[in-house]
Amino acid sequence: MTQIPRSLNDHFGNVLIFFQIAYGIGLLTAGRIIDKLGTKVGYAIAILIWGLSSMSHIFVTGVAGFCFARFMLGIGESGNFPAAIKATSEWFPTEERAFATGIWNSGANFASLVAPILIPIVTAKHGWHAAFLTTGSMGMVWLVLWLIFPYNKLRRGATLTQANLELPVKQYQGSSLGYVLKHRGTWAFSIAKALTDPIWWFYLFWLPKYFHENYNLDLKHVGLPLILIYCGSSVGSIFGGWLAGSFMRRGMGLNKGRKLAMLICASFALAATLVPWAHTHFPDNVWVAVGLLAVAAAAHQGWSANLFATPSDVFPSTTVSTVVGIGGAAGAVGGALFTAFTKTVWTDHPVLIFLIGGFAYLTALAIFHKLVPQLGVQDKTA
Numbered sequence: 270m271t272q273i274p275r276s277l278n279d280h281f282g283n284v285l286i287f288f289q290i291a292y293g294i295g296l297l298t299a300g301r302i303i304d305k306l307g308t309k310v311g312y313a314i315a316i317l318i319w320g321l322s323s324m325s326h327i328f329v330t331g332v333a334g335f336c337f338a339r340f341m342l343g344i345g346e347s348g349n350f351p352a353a354i355k356a357t358s359e360w361f362p363t364e365e366r367a368f369a370t371g372i373w374n375s376g377a378n379f380a381s382l383v384a385p386i387l388i389p390i391v392t393a394k395h396g397w398h399a400a401f402l403t404t405g406s407m408g409m410v411w412l413v414l415w416l417i418f419p420y421n422k423l424r425r426g427a428t429l430t431q432a433n434l435e436l437p438v439k440q441y442q443g444s445s446l447g448y449v450l451k452h453r454g455t456w457a458f459s460i461a462k463a464l465t466d467p468i469w470w471f472y473l474f475w476l477p478k479y480f481h482e483n484y485n486l487d488l489k490h491v492g493l494p495l496i497l498i499y500c501g502s503s504v505g506s507i508f509g510g511w512l513a514g515s516f517m518r519r520g521m522g523l524n525k526g527r528k529l530a531m532l533i534c535a536s537f538a539l540a541a542t543l544v545p546w547a548h549t550h551f552p553d554n555v556w557v558a559v560g561l562l563a564v565a566a567a568a569h570q571g572w573s574a575n576l577f578a579t580p581s582d583v584f585p586s587t588t589v590s591t592v593v594g595i596g597g598a599a600g601a602v603g604g605a606l607f608t609a610f611t612k613t614v615w616t617d618h619p620v621l622i623f624l625i626g627g628f629a630y631l632t633a634l635a636i637f638h639k640l641v642p643q644l645g646v647q648d649k650t651a
Contacts, residue, residue, distance in 0.1 A: 272565075276392065282608055282609065282611070282612030283332070283336060284332065284335050284336055284339055285338045285339075285470070285474055285605075285608050286605045286608050286609060287336040287337075287339045287343070288340065288342060288343040288346075289338035289601045289602075289604045289605040290340070290343070290361075290472065290601070290605055291339070291340040291341065291342070291343030291344050291347070291595040292343035292344075292346055292347050292597070292598075292601040292604075293341060293343075293347075293597075293598040293599075293600075293601030293602050293604075293605065294343075294344070294347075294598070295344040295346070295347025295348070295596065296344075296347040296351070296593075296594040296595070296597035296601060297594060297598045298594070299311075299315065299348040299351055299590075299594050300351035300590040300591040300592070300593050300594020300595065300597070301346040301446070301590070301591050301594060302314075302348075302589060302592040303315075303348060303351050303352050303355060303594075304355070304587060304590045304591050307421070308352050308355050308356045308359065308420060308590075309415075309420045309421055311348060311351075311352050311590070312349075312352035312353075312356075313415055313416060314346065314348065315345055315346075315347070315348020315349060315352060315584070316345070316348075316408055316411060316412040316415060317345075317412055318341070318344055318345030318348070318404075318488075319342065319348075319349070319383075319408050320345070320405050320406070320407075320408030320409045320411075320412060321345075321346030322338060322341035322342040322344070322345050322405075322407030323342055323345075323401055323404050323405030324401060324402055324406060325338050325341065325401075325405070326338045326398075326401035326405075326584050327398040327399075327401050327402055347594070347597065347601075350577070350593055350597055351589075351590035351591075351593040351594045351597065352590065353373060353579060354370070354577050354581065354589055354590065354593045355520060355580075355586060355589045355590040355593070357370055357373075357577075357581065358580075358581035358586040358589045359586050361571050363517070363523055363581075363582060363645070364513075364514045364517040364518060364523075364526075364607060365514055366581055366582075367509070367510035367511075367512075367513045367514060367527070367530070367574045367575045367577075367578040368435065368507070368510040368511045368513075368514045368574075369510070370509070370510055370573075370574045370575075370577045370578055371506040371507045371508070371510025371511065371570070371571070371574035372506075372507055372511055374510075374570060374573060374574055374577070374649055375502075375503035375504075375506040375507050375570070376508045378644040379503065386492055386496070387434075388400045388516075389492065391403050400438045404592065405421040415648060417418055422537075422607075431603065440548035441459070445587060445588040445591065446482055446591065448588070449584070449588050449591050449592055449595070452581070452583070452584070453593055453640045453641055454580070454583035454584065454592070454640075454641050455592050455596070456574070456640060457579075457636070457637045457640035457641045458580055458592060458593075458595075458596040458637075459595055459598075459599035459600075460599065460633065460636050460637070460640075461576055461596075461633040461634070461636065461637045462576070462596040462597060462599050462600035462603070463599040463600055463602065463603035463634040464603060464629045464630075464632060464636075465569065465572065465573070465576070465600075465602070465606050465629050465633050466597075466600030466601070466603055466607070466627075467603045467604040467606070467607030467627040467629075468538075468541075468569060468607075468626045468629050468630075469569050469573070470567075470604040470607070470608065471607065471608075471611060472498070472502075472562070472565070472566055472569070472626075473625060474608075475611065475615075476495065476498065476562065477491050477495065478528075479557065479619075480494055480495075480558075483552075483558075484548075484555040484558075486555065494555060494556075494559045497559055497563055498559060498562050498563045499566065499567050500563070501562075501564065501566050501567040501608065502563070502564030502566035502567055502569065502570045503570070504567055505537075505566065505567025505568055505569070505570040505571040506567075506570035506571060506573070506574050507531075507574075508567075508571060509530060509567075509568075509570060509571020509572060509573075509574045509575060510571070510574035510575065510578075511533050512533065512571070512575075513526050513527050513529075513530035513531075513575050513578070514526075516529055516530060522645075523582060523644050523645040524642075524643050524644040524645060527578065527582065527644055528634070528637075528638060528644070529635075530571070530575050531575045531576065531630075531634050532569040532573055532634060533571075534568045534569075534572035534575065534630065535572060535630035535633070535634050535639075536568075537564055537565070537567070537568035537571075538565055538568035538569060538572065538626075538627055538629070538630040539565075539627045539628070539631075540561045540564040540565045540568065540609070540627070541562070541563050541623050541626040541627040542623055542624050542626075542627035542628070544558050544561050544562060544565075544623045545577070545620040546624055547561055565626070565627070568630070569630075572630055577593070577643075579644060580592040580593055582594070582644045583641070583644060583645070584646050607625075607647055
């Protein structure tokens with residue numbers, strides 16, 4: 270195993286933490302802003318901030334500069350999921366939302382698929398500054414396409430489930446925040462995000478280091494393993510979302526169908542616990558670890574597709590972004606704490622990280638079910 274100086278791990282972890290802190294702070298307000306401004310305008314503002322922040326990395330000269338640039342990137346990134354989930358609740362009925370979420374979330378994974386191919390090529394030819402300019406420019410292209418798309422004109426009206434959920438919110442005379450904060454569904458979603466989002470951040474940010482330190486894969490050779498893992502995550506995102514809808518179309522209720530799909534995904538996430546075993550028994554064969562991580566990543570995205578659908582199972586679309594923002598902030602805080610923990614124990618106890626990553630989902634599901642025994646019904650305590 271290649272030993273990386275602790276100072277480098279510390280700097281790398283600090284840069285990640287700045288992004289995650291900003292992401293969490295932004296989510297606390299982004300969801301609320303998007304609910305107020307509407308999906309079309311709110312999403313456009315988030316994309317603009319993200320694109321400009323990504324391109325700002327070209328002016329960075331040190332660790333402090335990277336921390337600031339990543340902080341601003343986190344602010345822009347915070348508007349993505351609240352807007353996307355709100356759009357899903359406004360366009361799709363209950364049984365289709367997790368599937369729709371799985372599809373667009375697999376699109377988000379596509380960046381992780383393309384990056385190992387694109388970034389080394391751009392960096393080799395034009396330097397690392399060009400890599401950030403390239404990704405930021407892609408954000409600007411997406412912004413133009415989003416502004417052209419006639420979102421408000423084409424979206425469907427509220428579904429039956431959404432219409433039934435409007436009544437209790439109206440009792441708060443237009444102030445839905447009080448209702449959201451008292452609702453057990455908010456805390457169930459937030460705790461589940463806090464426990465499982467850090468695992469995806471770990472896969473996203475630390476796997477290249479893991480492959481380099483344990484299998485001596487450099488930037489040129491780590492691409493294929495990462496591509497296969499993120500391909501697996503995309504398949505899991507779509508399949509996991511489809512699975513819940515399939516259960517419901519076969520006559521299973523919303524609560525059972527959604528949670529059974531989440532249980533299946535949580536069970537497959539245990540594959541992460543075997544990654545250290547794979548390195549011990551197959552130290553020269555990276556593909557065993559890649560296969561296990563692909564299953565774990567697929568399980569996470571299938572879980573995530575269904576978890577993201579739960580706010581619209583419980584709340585009307587007028588408050589979905591607020592709930593997703595609060596839950597996302599909890600996930601960002603959990604991610605920052607887990608990153609701080611990882612950078613401390615990574616060198617001496619990497620097995621512990623994978624054990625936590627494997628069991629986080631079953632733990633989250635147990636807590637979620639305890640707080641919300643029945644999806645699709647009003648919370649009488651709110």
